[in-house]
Amino acid sequence: MSFLTKLFNRTPDAPLPTLEALAAERGFGLDLPGLTALIPDFEHQGPTGRATWADAVQTCVEKGWGLPEPWEDIADTALPELVPQWMAQRDGLKAWPVAEGLSKRVRIGDRSMPEAWATLWGISPDDILERALDHLKEASKTPFERMPSGIYRSPYQDGADAARLLLPHLWEGFFPGQNVFIAVPSRNEFYIAPQVLLTKLAEAVDKSLSASSAADRLVVTLYQRVEGKFVPANLQDPHPIAQPQRQLRQTDFVLALDAQKEDLAKLGGRPAPVGILPHPTTGRTFTVATWKADMACFLPESDLVALQDAAGAPLGIFVRQTFPRVPGMRGEDVDIWGPRRLRYDVFPTTEQLGMFDQFADAEQMAALMRGENPTKGKAAPAKGAPAPSTPGQGQGQASAPARPAHLKDVQLGSQGE
Numbered sequence: 151m152s153f154l155t156k157l158f159n160r161t162p163d164a165p166l167p168t169l170e171a172l173a174a175e176r177g178f179g180l181d182l183p184g185l186t187a188l189i190p191d192f193e194h195q196g197p198t199g200r201a202t203w204a205d206a207v208q209t210c211v212e213k214g215w216g217l218p219e220p221w222e223d224i225a226d227t228a229l230p231e232l233v234p235q236w237m238a239q240r241d242g243l244k245a246w247p248v249a250e251g252l253s254k255r256v257r258i259g260d261r262s263m264p265e266a267w268a269t270l271w272g273i274s275p276d277d278i279l280e281r282a283l284d285h286l287k288e289a290s291k292t293p294f295e296r297m298p299s300g301i302y303r304s305p306y307q308d309g310a311d312a313a314r315l316l317l318p319h320l321w322e323g324f325f326p327g328q329n330v331f332i333a334v335p336s337r338n339e340f341y342i343a344p345q346v347l348l349t350k351l352a353e354a355v356d357k358s359l360s361a362s363s364a365a366d367r368l369v370v371t372l373y374q375r376v377e378g379k380f381v382p383a384n385l386q387d388p389h390p391i392a393q394p395q396r397q398l399r400q401t402d403f404v405l406a407l408d409a410q411k412e413d414l415a416k417l418g419g420r421p422a423p424v425g426i427l428p429h430p431t432t433g434r435t436f437t438v439a440t441w442k443a444d445m446a447c448f449l450p451e452s453d454l455v456a457l458q459d460a461a462g463a464p465l466g467i468f469v470r471q472t473f474p475r476v477p478g479m480r481g482e483d484v485d486i487w488g489p490r491r492l493r494y495d496v497f498p499t500t501e502q503l504g505m506f507d508q509f510a511d512a513e514q515m516a517a518l519m520r521g522e523n524p525t526k527g528k529a530a531p532a533k534g535a536p537a538p539s540t541p542g543q544g545q546g547q548a549s550a551p552a553r554p555a556h557l558k559d560v561q562l563g564s565q566g567e
Contacts, residue, residue, distance in 0.1 A: 166196070166197055166200060167197060167200050167201065169189065169192055169200075169204070172200060172201060172204035173204065173207075175204075176204055176205070176207070176208040177208070178207060178208055178211050182207070182211065182217060183216070183217065184216070184217035184218065184219065185207070185217055187219065187220050188217060188218075188220060188270055190220075191203070191220070191221075191270060191271060191272055192204075194272065195272075199272075202269060203269060203270060205269075206266040206267075206269035206270050207266075207270065209264075209266045210264065210266050210267075210270075213242065213264065213266075215264045215266065215267075216261075217270070218258065218263075218267045218270065218271070220271075221271040221273060224258055224259060225281065226285070227258055227259045228256055228257070228258055228263075228278060228281050228282040228285055229256070229257050229282050229285055229286055229289075229310055229313070230254055230255070230256060230257070230279065230282045230283055230286055230310070230313045230316055231254065231255050231256070231257045231262065231310065231313055231337070232248065232252060232253070232254055232312045232313050232315065232316075232334060232337070232368055233245070233252075233253055233254075233255055233262075233368070234251060234252065234253070234368060234369055234402070234405075234406065235247070235250075235251050235252055235253050235406075235488075236406040236409060236410075236487060236488035236489065237253075237409075238253035238255065239487035239488055240409070240413075240487040240488065241262070242264070243255055243262050243263060243264045243265070244256065244263055244264060244265035244268065244275050246279065248315070248316070248380055249373055249379070249380035249381060249382065250371075250381070250382050251369050251371055251382070251399075251402055251406075252334070252368070252369055252371075252373075252380070254279075254313070254316060256275070256278055256279055256282045257282075263275075263278065283316060283317070286310060286313060286314070286316070286317065287317060289306070289308070289310070290306070290314060290317060290320055292305055292306065293305075294320065294321060294324070294342070297354075299347065299350035299353075299354070300343070300347050300350060301341055301342060301343035301347050301350050301351055301354065302321065302324050302341070302342045302343070303339065303340060303341050303342070303354075304321075304339070304340035307338050308338075309337050309338060310337070311337065311338045311339055311340045312334035312336065312337050312338070312339060312340050312368055313337075314340050315332060315334055315340060315380070318375065321340075321342050322375065324342055325342075325343075325344040328344040328345060328346075329344065329345040329374065330342060330343070330344060330374065330375065331343050331344070331345065331348055331351055331372050331373070331374055331383055332372070332373050332374070332375070332380075333351055333354070333355045333370070333371075333372050333373070334368050334369065334373075335354075335355045335358035335359060335362065335367065335368060335369070335370050336358055336362040336366040336367050336368055337366045337368060338362075338366065339354075339358055339362070341354050341355070348372075348385075348391040348395075349390070349391060349394075351372065352372070352391060352394045352395065352398070355370050355372070355398060356370075356394075356398075358370070359401065367405075369402045370398045370401050370402055371383075371395075371398055371399045371402050372395050372398060382399060383395050387434075393433060393434060393435065396434075396435060397426060397435045400426050400435060400436075400437050401426070403424075403437060403489060404424050404425065404426060404437065406488050406489050407421070407424050407450050407488070407489055408424075409488065410486055410487075410488050410489070410491070413486060413487075414448050414484070414486060414491070417448070417484065417486075417493075418446065419445065419446035419447060419448050419493060420442070420445050420446065420447055420448065421448045421491070422439040422440055422441050422447050422448060422449050422450065422452075422455075423439070423440050424437055424438065424439045424440075424450060424452055425437075425438055425440075426438070427454065427467075427518070430518075430523045430524060430525055431525055436452075436453040436454050436509075437450075437452040437453045437454070438452055438453065438454040438455070438456050438467065439452040439454070439455050439456070439470070440455075440456045440457075440458065441455055441456070441457050441458070441494070441497070442458045442459075442460065442462065443457070443458065443459050443460045443497040444460040446493060446494065446495045447493070447494050447497075448484050448486075448491045448492070448493055449470070449481060449491060449492050449493075449494055450489055450490070450491050451470065451489065451490055451491075452470055453469070453470060453471075454467050454468065454469060454470060454509050455467070455468050455470045455473070456515060457497075457498065457503070463512075464512045464515035464516045464519060465503065465512050465515070466503065466508055466509075466510060466511050466512050466514075466515055467508070467509040467510040467514075467515050467518075468503070468506035468507060468508055468509060469506065469507035469508075469509060472505075472506050472507040473506065475505075476498075476502050476505045476506065477502075478496070478502065479494075479498065479502060480492075481493055481494045510524060
């Protein structure tokens with residue numbers, strides 16, 4: 151009897167929130183382009199789901215993404231795309247990591263998909279990505295082509311060649327039993343090569359870097375697929391391709407830093423310009439940021455820092471990783487997408503300069519700025535001679551941490567008095 155009493159006297163469900171009320175709370179109108187077509191997806195939601203759906207509309211409006219067409223109308227246009235990692239962080243669209251420096255997104259027609267669209271459709275972003283990969287697989291029936299150099303490339307030229315990286319079954323059997331290297335320098339380029347043809351692969355990537363537009367460029371880092379994961383190639387000296395692949399990774403780093411300039415300028419400081427500096431005797435390259443003493447500097451995590459006084463006169467080039475051990479030289483994190491930067495408001499003092507590990511003194515830096523070899527005409531250190539002392543390790547001082555392994559023994563001259 152009590153069961154029947156509860157059944158016929160049940161408290162009525164609370165009315166569902168209307169779109170009009172939710173829109174008014176969030177400050178958007180019901181006349182938004184495309185909103186009417188999406189309302190059936192809203193009406194299928196419960197109270198919590200309706201609020202989340204309205205939040206997604208608000209996000210699309212505030213971010214300027216616009217509203218999508220209904221999923222059933224555009225589902226067949228979904229395709230995966232690769233983008234540099236810094237771009238994925240900057241744009242704030244739904245992205246998944248692929249490898250160091252590289253991310254994947256879903257492209258719906260001619261627009262990349264924000265996660266808010268998936269919320270409006272009531273579909274998991276992972277399910278949409280899977281659908282996009284299926285579409286790419288269906289569009290990938292043509293075999294890869296072998297170039298005269300012996301390496302292979304994706305032949306489609308449909309804007310999704312690089313995305314075929316995400317379909318290993320298409321390409322991982324070309325060189326059985328060999329170490330395979332891959333490159334995706336632009337959206338329309340995907341190259342595969344064995345280790346014996348790495349020089350040819352590097353040449354193809356270098357050619358792409360100069361020929362592709364900034365809008366189509368991805369990354370020039372070379373990758374390998376190890377145990378199902380993509381990792382940057384890390385060949386060591388004296389391998390003949392070690393330096394070229396090192397410089398390709400450095401190029402991606404410099405391009406990512408260059409992309410930050412506009413947003414950093416709004417923060418009231420100068421983004422330190424960054425370039426790639428070859429060692430004049432070994433040929434090994436290093437990333438170097440230039441810091442001029444006339445205003446606050448946003449310093450990236452480069453290998454080296456070239457310091458200039460307010461008039462632009464060279465003061466020397468120093469190992470950046472030794473900065474944090476010097477009192478007052480830790481910097482503050484800058485809230486920016488992409489590579490990390492630290493803000494420094496105060497230029498190093500003469501005393502602090504003497505505590506950094508030195509790569510080149512002021513005279514040698516001036517020679518480098520003129521495009522000259524700073525070691526020309528200087529006597530080479532005697533064989534077996536002790537290494538120069540590290541600045542800051544004078545008599546009675548505590549030993550400073552060793553310099554990073556990749557900068558060990560790198561010097562252009564004496565590092566002490």
